[in-house]
Amino acid sequence: MIATNLKRSFVAALALAAAIGLGPRAEASTIVDVELALGVDTSGSVSLSEYNLQMGGYVAAFQNTSVRNAIINSDNGIAVMLYHWSSALAQDVVAGWSHLTDEASIDTFVAALQGVTRASSGLTGIGNAINFGVSEIQTNDFDGTRLVIDISGDGTNNTGTAAATARDAAAAAGISINGLAIENEVPTLGDYYEDNLQTGANSFVLRVAGFEEFEDAVIRKIRAEITGEDPTTPTAPIPLPAAGWLLLTALGGLGVYGRKRRQAA
Numbered sequence: 001m002i003a004t005n006l007k008r009s010f011v012a013a014l015a016l017a018a019a020i021g022l023g024p025r026a027e028a029s030t031i032v033d034v035e036l037a038l039g040v041d042t043s044g045s046v047s048l049s050e051y052n053l054q055m056g057g058y059v060a061a062f063q064n065t066s067v068r069n070a071i072i073n074s075d076n077g078i079a080v081m082l083y084h085w086s087s088a089l090a091q092d093v094v095a096g097w098s099h100l101t102d103e104a105s106i107d108t109f110v111a112a113l114q115g116v117t118r119a120s121s122g123l124t125g126i127g128n129a130i131n132f133g134v135s136e137i138q139t140n141d142f143d144g145t146r147l148v149i150d151i152s153g154d155g156t157n158n159t160g161t162a163a164a165t166a167r168d169a170a171a172a173a174g175i176s177i178n179g180l181a182i183e184n185e186v187p188t189l190g191d192y193y194e195d196n197l198q199t200g201a202n203s204f205v206l207r208v209a210g211f212e213e214f215e216d217a218v219i220r221k222i223r224a225e226i227t228g229e230d231p232t233t234p235t236a237p238i239p240l241p242a243a244g245w246l247l248l249t250a251l252g253g254l255g256v257y258g259r260k261r262r263q264a265a
Contacts, residue, residue, distance in 0.1 A: 028143075029141055029142055029143035030079070030099060030141060030142050030143065031076050031143050031144075031145075032076045032077055032078055032079045032142050032143070032144045032145070033074045033075055033076050033077065033078055033144065033145050033146065033226070034074075034078045034079070034080075034144050034145065034146045034147075034148060034225060034226060035078075035079045035080075035137050035140065035142050035144035035147050035148065036078055036079065036080045036081075036148050036150060036222075037080075037081055037083070037133040037136050037137055037148070037149045037150065038058065038080065038081065038082040038083070038150045038152075039082075039083055039084075039085050039091075039129045039130075039133055039149065039150060039151045039152065040054055040058070040082060040083070040084050040152055041054070041086070041151075041152055041153030041154060041155075041182075042084040042085065042086050042090075042118050042119060042120050042121055043085075043086040043121065043122060043123060043124045043153070043154075043155065044086070044121050044122055044123070045124070045154055045155050045185060046121075046154060048118075049211075050154075050211040051118055053211040053212065053214050053215070054152065054211065054214055055113065055116060056215065057214040057215035057217075057218040057219075058082065058113055059110055059113050059114055060215050060219065061215070061218045061219045061221075061222045061223075062106055062109060062110045062113070062222070064219045064223075066219070066223055067219060067222050067223050067226070068103070070223050070226040070227050071100050071101070071106060071226060072101070072102060072103070072106075074226060076145075077099055077100050077101035077102075077105075078099075078100050078226055079097055079098070079100075079140065079144060080097070080098055080100060081095060081096055081097045081098065081136060081140075082094055082095040082113065083132065083133070083136070084118065084119035084120055085120075085125065085126075085128070085132065086121055086122040086123065086124065086125065087120065087122030087123045087124075087125050087128075087159055087160070088123070088125040088127075088128045088160025088161070089125075089128070089160075090119070090122050090125070091128065091129060091132040092119035092120060093136070094112075094113075094116045094119055095109065095112040095113050095116065096112075097136075097140045097141070097142065098112070099142070123158050123159040123160075124153065124155040124156065124157060124158050124159065125157065125158075125159045125160040125161070126151060126156070126157040126163040126166070126196075126197065127161030127162050127163045127164075127165060128159075128160040128161050128166070129151060129166075130149060130161075130166035130167060130169075130170055130177065131161060131166050131169070133149035133151075133170070133175075134149065134166075134169065134170050134173055134175055137149070137173075137175060138173065146176065146201075146202075146228075147173075147174060147175040147176065148175070148176050148177070148225050149170060149175055149176070149177045149178070150177075150178050150179075150180070150221065150222075151177065151178070151179050151180070151193075151197055152179070152180035152182065152214075152218075153179075153181070153182065153189075154181075154182040154183075154184055154186070154211075155185060155186060155189070156186060156189065156192050157196070162196075163196040163197055164196045167196060167197055167198075168199075170199060170200075171199040171200060174200075175200065176199060176200025176201060176203045177197050177198060177199050177200060177203060178198070178203050178204050178205070178206075178221065178225065179193035179197045179205040179206070180205075180206045180208070180214075180217055180218065180221055181193045181205055181206070181207045181208070182208055182210065182211060182214065183208065183209055183210075184210040184211065189207070190205055190206075190207035202228050202230070204224070204230065204232050205232075206220065206221055206231060206232065
């Protein structure tokens with residue numbers, strides 16, 4: 001009887017210790033520079049060829065040298081996942097959370113993206129797509145300095161949670177949202193994304209006229225999400241006068257070099 005009572009007291013003590021945080025500690029989350037949830041539109045307005053252009057764009061982005069260098073040169077790497085979204089209840093992870101730090105880990109993620117079949121096709125539930133991204137970020141095993149949901153699509157919300165409502169909830173959770181608006185069917189989609197999706201520090205919306213421009217935009221977008229740069233402001237070209245002076249200086253240098261060679265002869 002005494003032994004039984006002691007055992008019960010010991011179990012109760014363990015339960016109390018766990019309840020107040022004195023029990024065994026859970027493993028710490030992996031620290032990363034960015035947690036990036038990539039949401040890809042697979043609604044009915046997206047044809048099979050357009051779907052392939054989207055997925056091919058993401059593969060190309062993680063194969064791009066500038067994106068890879070941004071990942072490799074980051075302090076702690078990035079955590080990234082990709083999901084398909086369409087109707088209110090249709091969100092599917094097709095490439096789960098991965099910690100990218102070097103060439104090998106990036107290649108593994110690229111392999112996960114290649115040959116992915118379309119998970120769904122239906123209405124355009126942007127709000128639910130955002131909510132899904134929020135849940136994925138809040139329940140993963142990473143601790144990011146920046147938290148980002150990235151939504152690409154070609155239409156406005158027409159089912160489920162309102163996009164602006166989901167955006168506000170994401171903002172309250174400290175999560176930024178970037179958008180890539182494909183304006184082939186809705187020429188003002190970029191404005192809609194800015195008004196109903198975009199939120200958070202360094203957030204942005206990129207606009208493309210059609211899926212043919214998707215790959216270049218995705219490369220700029222992902223690189224910016226890693227580095228924090230502004231992808232909506234292209235690098236300014238050298239002003240014409242300055243370029244002219246550079247050309248003249250180069251030509252002048254060639255002339256001096258030629259005279260020296262002749263004098264030496």
